[in-house]
Amino acid sequence: xxxxxxCRGKVIEKRVGVDFRWGDELMVIEDVPAEVCQQCGExxxxxxxxxxxxxxVKTKEKTVRHIAIDVILFEEPVLVK
Ligand SMILES: [Zn+2]
Numbered sequence: 001x002x003x004x005x006x007c008r009g010k011v012i013e014k015r016v017g018v019d020f021r022w023g024d025e026l027m028v029i030e031d032v033p034a035e036v037c038q039q040c041g042e043x044x045x046x047x048x049x050x051x052x053x054x055x056x057v058k059t060k061e062k063t064v065r066h067i068a069i070d071v072i073l074f075e076e077p078v079l080v081k
Pocket of ligand 1: 004008
């Protein structure tokens with residue numbers, strides 16, 4: 001891939017952190033090879049990489065640490081005059 005699907009920005013290869021949702025669980029996978037749009041930040045993964053991420057969250061064998069995540073409910077924006 002050379003151009004971003006959404007904004008046509010330039011896409012470069014990069015290692016990124018991914019917030020991966022699996023059912024009710026949310027996991028963070030670090031150091032994932034991806035192609036990232038320099039303009040909008042959209043991340044693209046190859047099917048192999050995606051499959052690997054799925055396996056990692058299913059087995060959790062490679063868990064290196066645990067972090068707490070706050071869940072916040074969005075409120076309607078307050079209009080500032
Ligand atoms: Zn983009």
